[in-house]
Amino acid sequence: SAAAAAAAAASAAMHKLLATAAPKSVLSLPPPVGSVLDLVGNTPILKVSDKFDTGCCELFLKLESQNPGGSIKDRIALSMVAAAEAEGRLRTGGRIFEATAGNTGLALALVAARRGYRLTVVVPDKMSDEKIASLRGMGAEVVLTRSDVVKGHPDYYQDLAARLAREAEAATGEPVLYIDQFNNPANPAAHFAGTGPEIWAQLGGRVDAFVAGVGSGGTLAGAGAFLKSVNPNVDLVLADPVGSVLAPLVESGSCGKAGSWLVEGIGEDFVPSVLDLSLVTRAYSITDAEAFAAARELLRSEGVLAGGSAGALLAAALKYCREQTVPKRVVTIVCDSGARYLSKQFNDFWMREQGLHPRPATGDVRDLIA
Ligand code: PMP
Numbered sequence: 091s092a093a094a095a096a097a098a099a100a101s102a103a104m105h106k107l108l109a110t111a112a113p114k115s116v117l118s119l120p121p122p123v124g125s126v127l128d129l130v131g132n133t134p135i136l137k138v139s140d141k142f143d144t145g146c147c148e149l150f151l152k153l154e155s156q157n158p159g160g161s162i163k164d165r166i167a168l169s170m171v172a173a174a175e176a177e178g179r180l181r182t183g184g185r186i187f188e189a190t191a192g193n194t195g196l197a198l199a200l201v202a203a204r205r206g207y208r209l210t211v212v213v214p215d216k217m218s219d220e221k222i223a224s225l226r227g228m229g230a231e232v233v234l235t236r237s238d239v240v241k242g243h244p245d246y247y248q249d250l251a252a253r254l255a256r257e258a259e260a261a262t263g264e265p266v267l268y269i270d271q272f273n274n275p276a277n278p279a280a281h282f283a284g285t286g287p288e289i290w291a292q293l294g295g296r297v298d299a300f301v302a303g304v305g306s307g308g309t310l311a312g313a314g315a316f317l318k319s320v321n322p323n324v325d326l327v328l329a330d331p332v333g334s335v336l337a338p339l340v341e342s343g344s345c346g347k348a349g350s351w352l353v354e355g356i357g358e359d360f361v362p363s364v365l366d367l368s369l370v371t372r373a374y375s376i377t378d379a380e381a382f383a384a385a386r387e388l389l390r391s392e393g394v395l396a397g398g399s400a401g402a403l404l405a406a407a408l409k410y411c412r413e414q415t416v417p418k419r420v421v422t423i424v425c426d427s428g429a430r431y432l433s434k435q436f437n438d439f440w441m442r443e444q445g446l447h448p449r450p451a452t453g454d455v456r457d458l459i460a
Contacts, residue, residue, distance in 0.1 A: 127201060135153070155424045199230045200228065330402075
């Protein structure tokens with residue numbers, strides 16, 4: 091029959107193709123590892139294509155979304171737990187508490203599952219359903235708290251996590267560890283030892299500017315300090331949501347009252363203790379509209395599914411690039427995967443509900459990035 095003849099022809103074509111196909115070289119693939127934790131770090135770097143206007147600069151994205159836990163926080167979860175174990179503050183079966191926008195919690199859940207710890211996370215209620223569902227799926231106990239209060243309020247996520255840890259310890263008599271990424275030196279240390287040196291090596295020792303946001307401040311403090319140590323002239327650039335106090339502090343030396351913003355994971359109402367803001371040479375305040383537009387454009391034009399904080403970093407990096415008059419090599423970070431925000435910035439209904447344009451009128455992201 092005609093169908094049988096067509097199938098025979100397709101089969102013959104495939105065998106001809108297989109006979110001539112050269113297998114790609116796989117010699118550089120890493121060997122099997124014994125734990126998913128061995129897959130943390132060594133993330134790839136992508137050069138942004140000419141679909142984005144980077145002026146006279148080259149722009150690179152370090153894809154921290156490729157960590158097994160889906161974010162840059164895998165690095166600090168490993169280092170903070172390792173430090174606590176080394177200091178004897180954490181033993182098998184022990185309990186960990188943490189205040190988190192979600193990613194540190196997911197990273198800790200990964201480490202806790204592998205190493206046999208119990209984890210309770212306190213998460214502000216503005217964080218995405220995807221993150222909260224993932225946390226619960228990974229076995230963490232999730233305590234949701236208000237997003238509209240600042241440090242010092244008893245319901246503020248960091249104050250609440252510290253209090254719940256103290257209460258749990260008092261109730262059980264068992265030692266409980268409040269990991270406290272905001273004041274934990276093992277947080278920036280992970281970026282000084284890992285993120286920074288990886289960027290430097292991957293870019294062949296030529297990095298002129300590093301653009302980062304601040305949640306705990308660990309990335310900017312740790313990777314920033316490393317890059318400064320190898321290139322004292324490197325520009326450390328802050329990408330900060332409108333409403334956060336940090337960019338105004340850098341740019342004008344004074345901070346107003348903290349506002350609110352939709353982008354998750356970056357922006358603060360105080361300066362985290364791990365961060366030395368005097369190292370920051372330039373800061374940009376980025377609107378939610380700019381951050382989400384940049385993240386959506388990154389998906390459409392480069393195929394990179396990134397969170398809103400990466401959108402804010404990309405928007406700031408593009409502004410920085412376009413302000414330069416001499417060519418520079420600029421690096422920024424895709425902090426986490428956009429899979430965590432499918433119900434938010436990648437959902438046109440949600441975007442409209444927030445009063446944000448789901449699409450730039452002309453398809454050009456510069457329409458939304460002032
Ligand atoms: N982006 C996202 C999505 C985050 O969750 C965080 C951490 N809260 C950051 C960026 C900022 O990283 P860091 O804590 O190192 O300042």
